[in-house]
Amino acid sequence: MQLDIMLFFQRFRTPLVEKTAEIVSMLGEIAVPLLIMMILIWCVSRKKAFAIAASLMTALLVSQTLKAIFRLPRPFQVHPDKIKGGRLSTATGYSFPSGHSTTSGAFYSALITTIWKKWATVLFIIPIILVPVSRLVLGVHWPLDVITGTIIGLVSGFGITYLMLRLYERKRLFLIITFIYGLLATITAMVLAVLLATTDIDTVAFDDLMSTATITGSIFLGFYLERKTVGSAPEEGSIGKKIVRFIIGVILTLVIVVLISFIPAPEAFTSFATYFMLGLWCVYLYPLFAVKTGLMSAL
Numbered sequence: 001m002q003l004d005i006m007l008f009f010q011r012f013r014t015p016l017v018e019k020t021a022e023i024v025s026m027l028g029e030i031a032v033p034l035l036i037m038m039i040l041i042w043c044v045s046r047k048k049a050f051a052i053a054a055s056l057m058t059a060l061l062v063s064q065t066l067k068a069i070f071r072l073p074r075p076f077q078v079h080p081d082k083i084k085g086g087r088l089s090t091a092t093g094y095s096f097p098s099g100h101s102t103t104s105g106a107f108y109s110a111l112i113t114t115i116w117k118k119w120a121t122v123l124f125i126i127p128i129i130l131v132p133v134s135r136l137v138l139g140v141h142w143p144l145d146v147i148t149g150t151i152i153g154l155v156s157g158f159g160i161t162y163l164m165l166r167l168y169e170r171k172r173l174f175l176i177i178t179f180i181y182g183l184l185a186t187i188t189a190m191v192l193a194v195l196l197a198t199t200d201i202d203t204v205a206f207d208d209l210m211s212t213a214t215i216t217g218s219i220f221l222g223f224y225l226e227r228k229t230v231g232s233a234p235e236e237g238s239i240g241k242k243i244v245r246f247i248i249g250v251i252l253t254l255v256i257v258v259l260i261s262f263i264p265a266p267e268a269f270t271s272f273a274t275y276f277m278l279g280l281w282c283v284y285l286y287p288l289f290a291v292k293t294g295l296m297s298a299l
Contacts, residue, residue: 003079024134025100041287048114051114052111068202072145084139105153109154113165182219182223185220192268217276253286260274261274
């Protein structure tokens with residue numbers, strides 16, 4: 001049944017359809033959510049940014065853990081004579097469930113939950129539907145992969161986002177949960193990084209899980225540290241000031257990522273350092289820098 005569905009999509013796979021699927025697939029990759037999260041954290045609302053980030057990263061942790069457990073091959077690997085794989089640079093892990101579908105389901109439904117306007121529902125429902133379809137067209141996921149990934153994403157996007165919006169109003173409980181969640185995720189990531197660097201552990205299964213756990217830990221610890229010690233107010237300031245703040249933040253972020261890449265260390269350690277610093281910088285260190293330099297107001 002699943003193969004029949006995959007072959008159906010393959011029959012309509014012209015160069016134009018494939019290119020369109022590749023473009024749509026990008027909406028489910030981490031770069032788009034990361035860019036939007038930077039805008040939210042630095043220029044809009046930390047409360048909404050926290051709820052969306054918590055939803056997205058929790059969904060991805062579940063998805064990557066399932067990948068590491070089941071380790072199922074992708075369609076183009078099982079049937080290379082019948083199914084052509086596309087955009088293979090993003091098909092680095094195992095097949096079940098689809099990480100792109102999880103990302104689009106969690107992120108865009110979280111945006112719907114935080115905005116809660118009719119236009120947002122209409123706009124963001126589109127990638128929730130089209131990203132999973134694009135992965136089928138590209139031959140990198142089975143139907144069960146994208147269905148499961150989308151369900152994980154939607155449950156997190158609507159359920160966890162709502163809970164995190166309420167949690168943010170209770171500062172003491174917020175600090176406890178973000179600290180514990182961040183610490184556990186970071187410890188897990190550190191253990192995986194050591195195993196990846198020193199043993200023959202399955203890199204296909206655990207590379208992406210390590211990266212996801214790393215940035216999850218740094219994001220939660222970042223929210224903990226920022227709220228406990230800084231208290232920035234990204235919603236304050238003129239549009240012009242926010243644009244300047246965002247541009248400076250992006251430039252400094254790129255500089256930091258490039259500098260980390262020069263660290264002489266095993267790939268797993270470099271990856272851990274990059275993702276941990278990326279999350280901590282965006283959520284805590286840059287807001288701290290912005291407040292100290294007058295780019296951002298404090299509460």
